Amino acid sequence: LQFDLSYTYGRVWYFDEPESTGLLIGNQDSVDQTALVSLGTAEQDRAINMRGFYEWQSSDYDLSPDYRYDRAGAEFGVRVVESLRFLADGGAESDLEESTEEGGLDSGYWYVGLHWTPDSRTEVEARYGNRFWGDTWSFRLSREVRFLTFEASYSEEPTVETRALALGEFMTDRLADAELGSHHRFAPHVTVVADLTDAAEPV
Numbered sequence: 001l002q003f004d005l006s007y008t009y010g011r012v013w014y015f016d017e018p019e020s021t022g023l024l025i026g027n028q029d030s031v032d033q034t035a036l037v038s039l040g041t042a043e044q045d046r047a048i049n050m051r052g053f054y055e056w057q058s059s060d061y062d063l064s065p066d067y068r069y070d071r072a073g074a075e076f077g078v079r080v081v082e083s084l085r086f087l088a089d090g091g092a093e094s095d096l097e098e099s100t101e102e103g104g105l106d107s108g109y110w111y112v113g114l115h116w117t118p119d120s121r122t123e124v125e126a127r128y129g130n131r132f133w134g135d136t137w138s139f140r141l142s143r144e145v146r147f148l149t150f151e152a153s154y155s156e157e158p159t160v161e162t163r164a165l166a167l168g169e170f171m172t173d174r175l176a177d178a179e180l181g182s183h184h185r186f187a188p189h190v191t192v193v194a195d196l197t198d199a200a201e202p203v
Helices: 161-166
Strands: 002-012 019-021 024-026 030-040 048-061 067-081 084-093 107-119 122-131 134-145 148-159 173-177 182-194
Touching: 030 161, 048 161, 067 107, 084 122
Parallel strands: none
Antiparallel strands: 002 030, 019 024, 030 048, 048 067, 067 084, 084 107, 107 122, 122 134, 134 148, 148 182, 173 182
16 A cells, blocks of 8 residues: 655745735735645556545635635546556535635536557646536657657646646646636646656766
């Protein structure tokens, strides 16, 4: 078994006073926190692997209502053939369309998907599911070429804007709800990592 516990703390400070523009108040100081605890199988290449987890997010503001989000669930993976694994996960999460302040586990969610490893250097994963806002999907492609690792991914997650500043979350586009003050994050992401040690030739 493998047990993981993580906690992240971040703050945003503005030198200017908060600016009010209609329903929204901009440039607010905030304290942003995230905690995650999980327990699951350590070997990911087993015929069956699983993981249970609980995630907590909190953002406290000077003037606006605070933000709370919780999620608890379980993930399962079953090897269909050597290169293909069936994925399923589900649980409960906060319904941010009902309240962005209370947190709790008010709404069920689920995902199903496939994880494909055609060779030792390539991984492809795709998932489709349902969250509190409706249908959702994610995709990830990873490919190693010599001393480079190329990774492209797309995911949809709830968040608030100050978490991108305080905790370094990547957010390229968002669907904003001015009344609730919450966002769904639609995040395409591409990274290229170079491992120069593998490229060095012995003299």
